[in-house]
Amino acid sequence: MPRDTGIADRLRAKGLNVVEVNGWRTRGSDTFNPRGSVDHHTAGPRKGNAPSLGICVNGRTGLPGPLCNVLVGRDGTCYVVAAGRANHAGTGGWGGLTGNASVFGVERENVGDGSEPWTLQQYDVAARVHAALVSAHGGRADLVCEHKEWAPRRKVDAYGVDGNVMRQLVRDRLTGPSPAPTPANALQAIHAAAKGRPTLKEGSSGPWVKDLQAGLNAVVGRPVVPVTGRFDGTTARWVRQFQKDRTIPPTGVVGTTTWEQLIAARLVLGK
Ligand SMILES: [Zn+2]
Numbered sequence: 368m369p370r371d372t373g374i375a376d377r378l379r380a381k382g383l384n385v386v387e388v389n390g391w392r393t394r395g396s397d398t399f400n401p402r403g404s405v406d407h408h409t410a411g412p413r414k415g416n417a418p419s420l421g422i423c424v425n426g427r428t429g430l431p432g433p434l435c436n437v438l439v440g441r442d443g444t445c446y447v448v449a450a451g452r453a454n455h456a457g458t459g460g461w462g463g464l465t466g467n468a469s470v471f472g473v474e475r476e477n478v479g480d481g482s483e484p485w486t487l488q489q490y491d492v493a494a495r496v497h498a499a500l501v502s503a504h505g506g507r508a509d510l511v512c513e514h515k516e517w518a519p520r521r522k523v524d525a526y527g528v529d530g531n532v533m534r535q536l537v538r539d540r541l542t543g544p545s546p547a548p549t550p551a552n553a554l555q556a557i558h559a560a561a562k563g564r565p566t567l568k569e570g571s572s573g574p575w576v577k578d579l580q581a582g583l584n585a586v587v588g589r590p591v592v593p594v595t596g597r598f599d600g601t602t603a604r605w606v607r608q609f610q611k612d613r614t615i616p617p618t619g620v621v622g623t624t625t626w627e628q629l630i631a632a633r634l635v636l637g638k
Pocket of ligand 1: 522524
């Protein structure tokens with residue numbers, strides 16, 4: 368299959384803000400038969416919306432560009448870099464796919480060391496991008512993966528992102544018969560729900576602490592915290608673990624971002 372020059376239109380059809388980088392239609396090898404899509408973080412500079420754009424287009428020493436098909440800026444803008452095969456995944460594989468010819472590459476601007484938490488909006492945009500990419504090539508959410516799933520021994524990106532959560536979000540954003548898409552406003556609903564909850568920390572008590580403790584147990588998958596309604600040291604320790612796993616600064620204090628991630632995780636788990 369030749370290069371995929373429909374990328375920009377499909378991204379726009381998913382409601383995304385698109386910038387077509389000059390020359391993208393002929394950039395990247397035309398030996399390209401993508402069926403899946405790999406999610407990356409850039410590990411680029413902390414400042415700016417898309418400071419890694421030049422590297423993504425031109426490559427770096429020892430690795431010629433393009434280094435992705437789409438670069439997503441911090442504000443969700445999608446820079447379409449290449450219609451052809453890009454150098455991004457390397458050795459590894461996912462779902463029977465191997466080689467860069469088999470997968471799109473999506474780079475997402477983030478320092479990638481856990482100090483820059485992904486927002487729910489960034490999850491939403493990423494899922495729409497992957498859905499738009501694979502939609503013309505079989506439309507299989509199960510062939511979307513994190514780079515750390517493609518190459519578990521070599522890679523950590525996208526840092527803190529759970530591939531199962533990403534695939535569920537992609538599934539919801541693919542047009543198709545099943546499963547039914549979640550409401551378009553699900554993320555806003557999560558955000559609103561989180562904003563309506565109190566900030567909790569060690570020493571807090573009451574029904575929201577019970578909800579927190581039940582949520583932690585649901586996410587961990589076993590009863591690690593007694594559901595007492597009292598925010599004790601054990602609860603704080605598991606809150607910090609949850610925060611670390613989600614690249615939220617591990618303060619042990621449950622504010623809006625931690626609530627959002629907990630609500631989202633429970634929605635995905637259905638409990
Ligand atoms: Zn990567």
